[in-house]
Amino acid sequence: MTTTTKKHLLIILVSGILLFFLGNSSIAITDPVESNYALTASEMFTSGDYMSPRIYGNYWYDKPVFFYWELIAAFKVFGVNEFAARFFPALAGVTGLVMVYGFARKIYDARTGLFSAMILGTSFEYWLIAKMVITDLSLFLFFNAVLVFFYLAYTSQNKKYYYLCYLFAGLAVLTKGPIGILLPGFIVTVFILWRRDFAEIKHMKWFGGMAIFLLVGGSWYYIMYQLHGQIFLDTFLGIHNMLRATVSEHPQFDVWYYYTAIFFLGFFPWCFSLPLVIRKYWKKRQWPVLDQTTVFLLLWAFLVNGFYQCMATKYTTYTLPALMPSAILAARLLYTQERLVKHLVAFSICFYLALTLWVAVPLCNSSYSGRSIAIALQDHVQDGDMVINYGDYKASVVFYGHKTVYNLKHANELEKVKPKAMSWSSKNVMPFISFEDLPGNKKLYIIVDKSKRNDFAKAFKANDWKLVETLPKAVIYYRPAQ
Known part of the structure; x- marks a missing residue:
């Protein structure tokens, strides 16, 4: 050389x-x-x-x-x-x-x-x-x-x-x-x-x-x-x-x-x-x-x-x-x-x-990752609690938080988004749950995309949910076990 x-x-x-x-x-x-x-x-x-x-x-x-x-x-x-x-x-x-x-x-x-x-x-x-x-x-x-x-x-x-x-x-x-x-x-x-x-x-x-x-x-x-x-x-x-x-x-x-x-x-x-x-x-x-x-x-x-x-x-x-x-x-x-x-x-x-x-x-760190969401959840979520997501689903929250996060949809929307053969929906392999199937016997934490905040307020009874934390791109709420 x-x-x-x-x-x-x-x-x-x-x-x-x-x-x-x-x-x-x-x-x-x-x-x-x-x-x-x-x-x-x-x-x-x-x-x-x-x-x-x-x-x-x-x-x-x-x-x-x-x-x-x-x-x-x-x-x-x-x-x-x-x-x-x-x-x-x-x-x-x-x-x-x-x-x-x-x-x-x-x-x-x-x-x-x-x-x-x-x-x-x-x-x-x-x-x-x-x-x-x-x-x-x-x-x-x-x-x-x-x-x-x-x-x-x-x-x-x-x-x-x-x-x-x-x-x-x-x-x-x-x-x-x-x-x-x-x-x-x-x-x-x-x-x-x-x-x-x-x-x-x-x-x-x-x-x-x-x-x-x-x-x-x-x-x-x-x-x-x-x-x-x-x-x-x-x-x-x-x-x-x-x-x-x-x-x-x-x-x-x-x-x-x-x-x-x-x-x-x-x-x-x-x-x-x-x-x-x-x-x-x-x-x-x-x-x-x-x-x-x-x-x-x-x-x-x-x-x-x-x-x-x-x-x-x-x-x-x-x-x-x-x-x-x-x-x-x-x-x-x-x-x-x-x-x-x-x-x-x-x-x-x-x-x-x-x-x-x-x-x-x-x-x-602030806009394109769910790391801050995962960190916020770690301070609150206990074993047995359920974490759900409403809006833009972030796999990074699962990567950083090591917890299952369910993607929330209405029951009549589930068939449209669940994986199907020879369809781009096949990429939707995250776990789903419908509004109608949310359990009442568990403490629920929900990650709400800020763009979906008004939709969330219409879909849920506002008094049932308590604010946990407001982040740059999302808001976290919780609902106690009923």
Whole structure:
């Protein structure tokens, strides 16, 4: 390892630690997404069953198991807390910077590698997701590693790199599902077709590679099918894969420009590089001459965005893998602009540190998490008391409070919200109770979303309930046993 490489890696590691680890122990677990992952992993940890994800005491087939294993490992080492929950996403964030540095350095040079890593690390979406308790940074790592090792194998005599493609495809499938091999495979296929290099197919180590892929990526699925049968396949593949692709979970976001807007927001502040490219070649009135590596990077970026644009359900995080080739392409464009890159990186690091300490920490603690609700309940709720929720249900209250919280509905609403096959209601796995079935022989505590406070006053006799505590986003009442 050269002195230059050591210096670059030190810069990357220090920057990554500052960006992705600082403040993590003070950022509360937020709803609705982070809390589902954290609660599932904590229930698996407590039960000792590390194979079958579960939440609210029920088996939960929303995502494969690998990210839960990461959380459980962190809980074992650091305890069940915010720092532990955010440890592996942050670690994946740092590892992703090292990966893009190594790849860009290999296909171009060390300067491009350093610029690529710093551009990626200071891109808004990458920074944000590296601090979140979700699967996407782990998927970013494995998904992009498939394409990294494909291209290294394709452009060298060392075809053993292909074995690593299958290994990381298996890990990607174990993290997110079939997309972990289907989309990288699609990108590779389009690139081979563009090159018309069909002879390369016979060098791709199919027999040994597929054995690695099936062992790493398929074993858990086989075990889950043996344990839970058809319901596992129907729920995981049917609802959380096919349904997402064909029926929009959030129809308001299913618009043609969605991922274009996400690119400019997620690649901030480096998104200005794209208009620079367009302006440059518009003035020349000619298309750029593209070499093989540039084409591969462009296909990688555009096909990720194009694929997800065709899917009915759209999430801001889906196209995260496209940021890696985008960062390398931006690094090449800004190759001679060292001063600009340094200043923008320094500004971005300071900006994100301020955003962490002065925005993320207070905002997540006060507005997007039920931690304060759980703390308030701990001072009052005794064994045998019942806790119910009226309004926006927060899994984080269960994570922090370690108590069952029932979601309150009218009896005629229960059938609409309870889980059903091939429906988005299948995600409603929290325990429900109706107004009509509230027990009279138990002390009841109710968490009322402030937006539902007037509805609560109409639905209940106000004199029956006593105010316990008023919080920024909720009010807690109790009713004594009758």
